[in-house]
Amino acid sequence: MANEQTTHFDITVIGAGIVGLSTAWQLLQRxxxxxxxxxxxxxEVGTHQTGHNSGVIHAGVYYAPGSLKADFCQRGAQATKAFCLQHNIDFDECGKLLVATNDIEHTRMEVLFQRCQENNLEVHKLDQGQLKEREPNVKGVAALFVPSTGIVNYRRICEKLAELFISKGGELRLSTEVVALDESNERVGITLNNDVVSTSYLVSCGGLMADRLTKMLNIPTDFQIIPFRGEYYRLPSKHNKIVNHLIYPIPDPDLPFLRRASYAHD
Ligand SMILES: Cc1cc2nc3c(=O)[nH]c(=O)nc-3n(C[C@H](O)[C@H](O)[C@H](O)COP(=O)(O)OP(=O)(O)OC[C@H]3O[C@@H](n4cnc5c(N)ncnc54)[C@H](O)[C@@H]3O)c2cc1C
Structure with missing residues (x-):
């Protein structure tokens, strides 16, 4: 429980993944x-989803034109690249190929082409020969090429955000877990594994722990996070040039989440 001796913060953010770090950094600037x-x-920062994702700076191909997702994705991609340029973080604008492997996918590819155009994305149709030229190791009947998709190491972005946050007076506590929360009208008491603090505002950016953190405040949730395990394999570096772009299948509209991707670089 918080008392008069408890250290008090104006704002506390839980979770130093990319969302928590960028939230904390934006709040500190404001x-x-x-x-x-x-x-x-x-x-360390960025060790969960953020440090184990595919490293793609998405262009926003699939999102419904005019939707917030489409808008956020495009503005996010621009902001991410600008941040990397400003802070000397490498990123590779290698572009993405959506490859159709049969006639059905070719038809779906045309719909996706329209969507890219409605989303104001630069997109090019490749015939079989042009695809072969760009990607000799990929078999397909046609493809869409979206040049603006890139890859980056999101952990490096996190490390830079942490550095900026600390340099402007933000307090980052690592190896510090929120184990309990209690809210009164004036403040939220935060029990950490190594301290007790209080805060006027609490922002929870706990990623896959979002539902557990919400339950700590006895707030009813209508969602539950079901984690599932993923496996990663790294090819020997001699295979780094096996493909030159990000390669994606044309998504099946009935199975929109079962997209696979393979990557040319780490
Ligand atoms: C397999 C996979 C591939 C992906 N590929 C991409 C991609 O290529 N491009 C892309 O843009 N997005 C991708 N994403 C999505 C992206 O990675 C996530 O949207 C993003 O990383 C979420 O960031 P986050 O900060 O919300 O979560 P996280 O990175 O998971 O951070 C949450 C943090 O909260 C901390 N935390 C939780 N509970 C507590 C507690 N009680 N006390 C203290 N700290 C706590 C955790 O330790 C963790 O560090 C991918 C996601 C996955 C799973």
């Missing part, structure tokens, strides 16, 4: 006089 705490249960 409210430079606020005391802002970012707590992360791991010993």
């Amino acid at each position: 409210y430079p006089t606020y005391r802002i705490l970012l707590v992360e249960k791991e010993a």
Whole structure:
């Protein structure tokens, strides 16, 4: 429980993945006089989803034109690239190929082409020969080429965000887990594994722990996160040039989440 001796923060953010770090950094820039705490249960930043994702800077091919997702994805991609340029973080605008392997997928590819255009994305249709030229190791009847898709190491972005946050007076506590929360009218008491603090505002960016954190405040949730395990394999570096772009199948509209991707670089 929070008491008078408890350290008090104006804002506390839980979770130093990309969402928590960018939230904390944006808040600090907007409210430079606020005391802002970012707590992360791991010993380093960006070790969960953010550090194990595919590293793609998505262009926003699939999202419904005019939707918030389409807008956020495009603005996010631009902001990510601008941030990398500003802070000397490597990224590779290698482009993405959506490859049709039969006539049905070729028809679906045309619909996706329209969608790219409605989303104001630069997109090119490749015939079989043009596909072969770009990707000798990929078999397909046609493809869409979206040049603006890129890849980046999101952990490096996290490390830079943490550095910026700390340099402007933000407090980052690693190896610090939120184990309990209690809310009153004035403040939220936060029990950490190694301290007790309080905060005027709490922002939860706990990724796959979002439902557990919400339950700590006895807030009813209508969702539950079901994690499932993924396996990663790294090819020997002599295979790094096996493909030159990000390669995606044309998504099946009945199975929109079962997209696979293979990557030319780490
Ligand atoms: C397999 C896979 C591939 C993906 N590929 C891409 C991609 O290519 N491009 C893309 O843009 N997106 C991709 N995504 C999505 C993207 O990775 C996520 O949307 C993003 O990383 C989520 O960031 P986050 O900060 O919300 O979560 P996380 O990175 O999971 O961060 C949450 C943090 O909260 C901390 N935390 C949780 N509970 C507590 C607690 N009680 N106390 C203290 N700390 C706590 C955790 O330790 C963790 O560090 C992919 C996702 C997955 C799973």
